[in-house]
Amino acid sequence: MRPFPDLALAALVAGVGLGLWLDVPLSSALPLLLLTLAAMAVAVAFRLCRLPAGPMLLAAALLFGFWRAEAAQPPALPVIPTGAEVSAAVRITDAPASSGGRYRFRAQVVAGPDGRPADVPTGTNLLVYALPPDDFVAQRNRPFLRYGDTLRLSGSLERPQPIGDFDYAAWLESQRIAGVMWAREAEAVSTGRSFKPTVALHRVRTELADGIGKGIPAPQSGLAQALLLGIRTELPHELKDSFRNAGMSHLLAISGLHVGIVMALTLAAASAAVGRNHPFAIAVSLLVVWAYAVLSGLDPPVVRAAIMGSLFLGQGLLGRGMRGLTALLLAAALMVAIEPSLLSGLSFQLSFTAMAGVVLALPLIAALTTAASAPLSASGSWLARWSQYALSLLIASVVVSTTTTLATLPLVAWHFGEIPLMSVPATVLAMPAMPAALLGAMATALAGFLATPLAVALGTLAWAPLAWLTWVADTMPPLLLSAPWLTPEVMVAWLGALALLAALVSSRRMRRAVARLRRRPRWRPGGLPALLAGGIPVVAIAILLLVGQLSGARADGLLHVYVLDIGQGDAIFAVTPDGRQMLIDGGPDAQSVMTALDPLLPPGDRSLDVVAATHLDSDHVGGLLGVLTRYRAGVVLQSQHAAESEDATLHPQWRAVLENHEHPTAVVRAGHNIALGRNVTLEVLHPPADGSSAGSRRNSNDASTVMRLDYGETSFLLTGDIEADAERHLVATAGEKLQADVLKASHHGSRTSTTPVFLATVNPRSAAVSAGRDNRFGHPHPDVMERLESLVGARQVFLTARDGTIEYVSDGKTLWVKTHGPPR
Ligand SMILES: [Zn+2]
Known part of the structure; x- marks a missing residue:
C-alpha cells in the first residue's frame, strides 16, 4: 500500500483545515476520541491484519489535525483602553520600518522596568508609530530603532478600523495585534544588546538587507530583499501591484528556490572536501540550510523548502528514495501540526500548491523532452546534441512555469478576487531570471558585510536579472478577469483535482513508464559548457539592460x-x-x-x-x-x-x-x-x-x-x-x-x-x-x-x-x- 503515507499526511492537513474553518467545538471530547482511535488502530494493525486498519488510521490522522487546530486556537485579544492618553513600556518585536522619520513596528507591552504601572495589559501586542528617542539617535546609525529595544511610550491608542476594501482590523487581529498606538513621546529604556540569539539574528538580517540596499538600486533592491530575506518593507506598492496584475505574485512567495541554491552550493563544496554522501558533508549542508531558513525570518515558503531539502539530504544519508509528493506532504503536515494557523496564510498556500505544480511537471518534462528530441538524437552531430539540450531546457522552463501557475491560479484569484490572464506567459518569461536574481542578491548581501564598493559592483550585476523581473511585471498588459463564480466549492474541486493529478503522475506505474522513456541515453553538457549554457542568456539580458541604463544616464x-x-x-x-x-x-x-x-x-x-x-x-x-x-x-x-x-x-x-x-x-x-x-x-x-x-x-x-x-x-x-x-x-x-x-x-x-x-x-x-x-x-x-x-x-x-x-x-x-x- 504505497500511497498510504501520502493519504495519512493529507488527512492530517485536511483535519487542520477543517478545525480552522469549521465552527464545531469538538475539542473537549477529542483527546478521548483520539486515544480510543489510536488504541483501536494499534490493536487492528497488530492482531487482525486483514481488517481495514487503513481507514481507521486515516480517521485518526484527520482527527489529530482537527484537534491540533482546535487546541492551538489563540485566546481572544485583550481589552485595551482606547481614545484616552496611555503610557506603557514596550519591547519591539519586529524590524521597524521607517517612513517620514517615524518608525512603524510591532511591539509587546512589558512590565515596566522602571516600576511605573502600564495602562495596557502586559503581553498585549500593538502596532506602533513613533519617533526614535533622542538617546538612540545620538548613539546609533540608521535605523535608529531596532528589534529588541525597550521603550516607554505615551500616546493615543486606537482599535484598528477597516480601511476601504481591505479589512485592516481583521489583518491585524490575525497578527494578534490588539491596537494601534500613535506615540507622542518615546523614551529609551534599554536596548536588546544583552545576548539574545533573536536580537543577533535580526541584526544580521538587517545588515544583509542593508547590503542589498547599498549595492542594488531601487526598486530592484526592494524586490531582492523580498525574494531573498522575506523583507517586504522596501517593496513599492506599485511593484507589488504590477506583480499581481501580471499574475506573478506566486514568484514572490514560492521562492524556495534560493534554499535549493544554498543547499546545492554547500553540498557541492562540502562534498568536494570530504567526498560525496559523507555524513559530514550532509550535516554541514543541513546546518547551513536551516541557518538560512532562520535568517530569512522562517518565512513559510523557506521552511517548506528547508524541510524538503533536509528530507533530500537525509535520503542521501540513508540511501533510500522518497517520492516528491510524500516529501511535500510530510513538510506540510509537520508545519501545520506545529503551527496550525499557518494553513490560512497566503504564502504557505502558494508555496505548497506551486510545489505540487513542480511535482506534476517533472514526469511531463521527461515525456515531452523525449518525444520532442527523438528526431534529433538520431544524428550524433554536436549541433544536434546542443539543440537537444537547449530544447530540453526550454521545455522544462515552460512546463514548470505553466504547471506552477495553473496550480496557484485559483488561490491568487481567491485572495485577490481576479484571475490574471497573462500569468502563464509572464511566468515563462520571468522564471529563467530567478536563479540569477537570487544568486546575485545573495552575493550582494554578503559583500555588503565586507566592503561597500564590492557590494555596489556585485549589485550592479545583480540588478540586471532583477530589472528583467520588474520589466516583465510592468510590461505585461494587466488583463484581469473577475471571478465571481470562484466559490469555495470550485476552489476545493480545483485543488482536489490537482492533488489527484499529482498523486497519479507520481504513482509507481507512471514513474516506471517515465523511466522507460528515459532509458535512451541523453546527453548533458557538464562543467564549463553547462555553465555557459545557463549563463549566456542571463549575461545577454544583463548587458542589454546595462547598456540601456547607461545610455539613459x-x-x-x-x-x-x-x-x-x-x-x-x-x-x-x-x-x-x-x-x-x-x-x-x-x-x-x-x-x-x-x-x-x-x-x-x-x-x-x-x-x-x-x-x-x-x-x-x-x-x-x-x-x-x-x-x-x-x-x-x-x-x-x-x-x-x-x-x-x-x-x-x-x-x-x-x-x-x-x-x-x-x-x-x-x-x-x-x-x-x-x-x-x-x-x-x-x-x-x-x-x-x-x-x-x-x-x-x-x-x-x-x-x-x-x-x-x-x-x-x-x-x-x-x-x-x-x-x-x-x-x-x-x-x-x-x-x-x-x-x-x-x-x-x-x-x-x-x-x-x-x-x-x-x-x-x-x-x-x-x-x-x-x-x-x-x-x-x-x-x-x-x-x-x-x-x-x-x-x-x-x-x-x-x-x-x-x-x-x-x-x-x-x-x-x-x-x-x-x-x-x-x-x-
Ligand atoms: Zn512640504
Whole structure:
C-alpha cells in the first residue's frame, strides 16, 4: 500500500483545515476520541491484519489535525483602553520600518522596568508609530530603532478600523495585534544588546538587507530583499501591484528556490572536501540550510523548502528514495501540526500548491523532452546534441512555469478576487531570471558585510536579472478577469483535482513508464559548457539592460530637471549638461525617492554632487535621511534655520545622519551662488542673511530655502514650502530676480502660497506642483490651480499626482517638458 503515507499526511492537513474553518467545538471530547482511535488502530494493525486498519488510521490522522487546530486556537485579544492618553513600556518585536522619520513596528507591552504601572495589559501586542528617542539617535546609525529595544511610550491608542476594501482590523487581529498606538513621546529604556540569539539574528538580517540596499538600486533592491530575506518593507506598492496584475505574485512567495541554491552550493563544496554522501558533508549542508531558513525570518515558503531539502539530504544519508509528493506532504503536515494557523496564510498556500505544480511537471518534462528530441538524437552531430539540450531546457522552463501557475491560479484569484490572464506567459518569461536574481542578491548581501564598493559592483550585476523581473511585471498588459463564480466549492474541486493529478503522475506505474522513456541515453553538457549554457542568456539580458541604463544616464549636454513623483512631499533632481547631480529635498520616505531616483543615475553611481534640504518638514527630509545613508553627498546645503531649528521633530535624526556619515555641509543664505559646472548656477534667494524673514519664527515653511537654477537663458525657481509672508518679502527684496521660466509651485499648491503678486513677479511659462494622489490636505487648492492655469495655460501646469515624474529639459535656449506618468 504505497500511497498510504501520502493519504495519512493529507488527512492530517485536511483535519487542520477543517478545525480552522469549521465552527464545531469538538475539542473537549477529542483527546478521548483520539486515544480510543489510536488504541483501536494499534490493536487492528497488530492482531487482525486483514481488517481495514487503513481507514481507521486515516480517521485518526484527520482527527489529530482537527484537534491540533482546535487546541492551538489563540485566546481572544485583550481589552485595551482606547481614545484616552496611555503610557506603557514596550519591547519591539519586529524590524521597524521607517517612513517620514517615524518608525512603524510591532511591539509587546512589558512590565515596566522602571516600576511605573502600564495602562495596557502586559503581553498585549500593538502596532506602533513613533519617533526614535533622542538617546538612540545620538548613539546609533540608521535605523535608529531596532528589534529588541525597550521603550516607554505615551500616546493615543486606537482599535484598528477597516480601511476601504481591505479589512485592516481583521489583518491585524490575525497578527494578534490588539491596537494601534500613535506615540507622542518615546523614551529609551534599554536596548536588546544583552545576548539574545533573536536580537543577533535580526541584526544580521538587517545588515544583509542593508547590503542589498547599498549595492542594488531601487526598486530592484526592494524586490531582492523580498525574494531573498522575506523583507517586504522596501517593496513599492506599485511593484507589488504590477506583480499581481501580471499574475506573478506566486514568484514572490514560492521562492524556495534560493534554499535549493544554498543547499546545492554547500553540498557541492562540502562534498568536494570530504567526498560525496559523507555524513559530514550532509550535516554541514543541513546546518547551513536551516541557518538560512532562520535568517530569512522562517518565512513559510523557506521552511517548506528547508524541510524538503533536509528530507533530500537525509535520503542521501540513508540511501533510500522518497517520492516528491510524500516529501511535500510530510513538510506540510509537520508545519501545520506545529503551527496550525499557518494553513490560512497566503504564502504557505502558494508555496505548497506551486510545489505540487513542480511535482506534476517533472514526469511531463521527461515525456515531452523525449518525444520532442527523438528526431534529433538520431544524428550524433554536436549541433544536434546542443539543440537537444537547449530544447530540453526550454521545455522544462515552460512546463514548470505553466504547471506552477495553473496550480496557484485559483488561490491568487481567491485572495485577490481576479484571475490574471497573462500569468502563464509572464511566468515563462520571468522564471529563467530567478536563479540569477537570487544568486546575485545573495552575493550582494554578503559583500555588503565586507566592503561597500564590492557590494555596489556585485549589485550592479545583480540588478540586471532583477530589472528583467520588474520589466516583465510592468510590461505585461494587466488583463484581469473577475471571478465571481470562484466559490469555495470550485476552489476545493480545483485543488482536489490537482492533488489527484499529482498523486497519479507520481504513482509507481507512471514513474516506471517515465523511466522507460528515459532509458535512451541523453546527453548533458557538464562543467564549463553547462555553465555557459545557463549563463549566456542571463549575461545577454544583463548587458542589454546595462547598456540601456547607461545610455539613459550619461551626461548629454542638456540640463534635466525632474520634479519626482514621490507622493505627498517634494523631491527635485537635476542633472547638469556635464553630468553633475543635485537633489533638492527627498520626499516623505526613502523608498519612494530612491525608486524614482535610482533609474536616473548611472549604474553603480552612489554619490550626488549636491544635496539640499529646503527645511526640515518630514515631507521634505524624511526621504533624505535614507538617501544620505546610502549615497555620498559632495555637499549638503541647508539654511541657518534648518541647521539650528532644534524644535523641528526631525532635527535630531537629521543632524545624526549628517554627522555619522561625515557629509560635508554648508549653511546657505540669500546672496550665495553655487557654480554647477559650465553655465549652470544655483543662486540662493531666501532666507535673508540677517534672518529677518517675516514669519519664519512661527512658521518653518516660511524659512524654506528658495533657489533659482539658471542654465543659459533658461531658469527655474524652486520655492520649498514658503507661504504668503515669505513671498511678499521675496517680492520686496529679490524683485526681478524672481522672474523664471519654470516655477515649482510652493507648498504643494496650498492656498496659503502662490499669491497673485508673487506669481505675477515670477511670471513663469510653465509650472509644476508636487503633491500626492488624493492627499489629505486637498493639495493643490483649486484657487491656486486657477491662478496658475490662467497665467500659463492649463497645458503648461503639471501635477505629479496626475502626470507622474515631470522632466524639464533645457539646452540653454529652449525648454521641453516630458511627463513619465499615464498620458493625459
Ligand atoms: Zn512640504
